[in-house]
Amino acid sequence: MSDDSTQRFDRRTFLKATGAAGAAAATSGITAATPGRDPGPKKDEILVGVSAGHGDVEGKVSSYVPGNAEVVHTNDTLRYAAVKFPSQAPDKAKQNFIDAITKKDGIKYAERNRTFETQLSPSDPRFGDQYAPQQVESDAAWDTTLGDSSVTIAVVDTGAQYSHPDLQANYKSNPGKDFVDSDSDPAPDAPSNEYHATHVSGCAAAVVDNGTGVAGQGNSSLINGRALDENGSGSTSDIADAVEWATDQGADIINMSLGGGGYSSTMKNAVQYAVNNGSLPICAAGNDGSSSVSYPAAYSECMAISAVDSSENLASFSQYGSKVDLCAPGVDILSTTTETRGSYEKLSGTSMATPVTSGVAGLALAKWDLTNSELRSHLKNTAKDISLSSDKQGAGQVNAYNAVTTDPGSGGGGGGGGDGSTSSTVSDSLSSSSDYDDYEWNWEYSSPSQIVVELSGPSDADFDLYVNEGTTTNASPSNYDYRSISTNSQESITIDSPDTSTPLQIDVDSYSGSGSYDLTITEYQ
Known part of the structure; x- marks a missing residue:
């Protein structure tokens, strides 16, 4: 030095x-889930983290598992195992297991496999023009760049209809992976009910300037990690595995329009893995209107996004608080939906504000060569003050025009230059x-x-x-x-x-x- x-x-x-x-480090990678493992919430499972240097994850945990339980899944990169108890097992038995195994050498933590939900506040569909791209000035930014296919946004969510006419050109040829059903096809199982990720995908990157339907914020590439089921619910383990997968796919941005599971060491490790390996997690602040941000948005590794309406007032449902980083339009957002639902509809939620932000982040990366940390600072430094308190707007409303026209090296965008x-x-x-x-x-x-x-x-x-x-x-x-x-x-x-x-x-x-x-x-x- x-x-x-x-x-x-x-x-x-x-x-x-x-x-x-x-001892020697364990090998990396996600092992396949036990055949027949149910998708969606996994309330009978305990996630157990094993410290590096303490051998094989499954072998270590298995030695402490009682006879009525079994290891049903492991992730050797994040070094955790999922232990499933019979559905009739009393809650006290699971807590006793947590208390006992956390006292064992090399066991870093044990916690419930909590359930996360999509962050959506449904409203009656109605026709009308989009306002989100105009409000965050993506349309003005398009004079500089329409986006770049080399920038990848991973949507960790329900399954997305990646064949949608207004999404297909921006979805990669290998569109994603299904962590709910453990297969390679992230398409929704029930398109009439499972539409959340299709809407989120369109908010971020419905194809711009293709003469069809709506426009997202820019033409970034999309991939979908299906971690929530057709009811919009998913387990910590499925979401954490999807975040690791998206990171390993080289995703620049990981959009998580989900929350509600509370603090989890497994999820914390997943978003930290993402940040350490170059991805930026952008997450929904939550929809219960409270004065604190939900997880995973509340982790310091993630950007927390609140929702505002077309008048730039905080949405009545949006959570807020000191951990909010940015706000974005999230009320009556017109975007893509599954074709069985009519191809386009309006939805409201911090679920919608989050991909608007992710799409703007994609535009910024199309213009500037930024690390994930620099991108985070650049988005905040170029946000527009819309006169809300900082606990409601964070640094301000994300602004695409400022993000693509402000040189990060000038001191206005997060350290992209030497000064x-x-x-x-x-x-x-x-x-x-x-x-x-x-x-x-x-x-x-x-x-x-x-x-x-x-x-x-x-x-x-x-x-x-x-x-x-x-x-x-x-x-x-x-x-x-x-x-x-x-x-x-x-x-x-x-x-x-x-x-x-x-x-x-x-x-x-x-x-x-x-x-x-x-x-x-x-x-x-």
């Missing part, structure tokens, strides 16, 4: 202890599960738009990352404002508009195993 970098990135405290390195960001890396090692290193980051910018803290550690160990802001107190597993605790040593924390009143406090902690690591801090102007 340069002298200047060293001054910004200081050792706070240092503790070493002896200990052996962990917009600063980054430093420190390397060290931890020797055992009782070892940790603490650091503090001294700010380069007086009012940075964002800071990203990234940890890259050994594949056969499980290192965690904790951060405090606005205090001189060391971060730790028992005292943190932000944490990243996946089952491996690849961790990332993103903080928008951080508190710069004190240096940032950072803790690298070994949950299990030993080895070398790199800690990288990137600060955006």
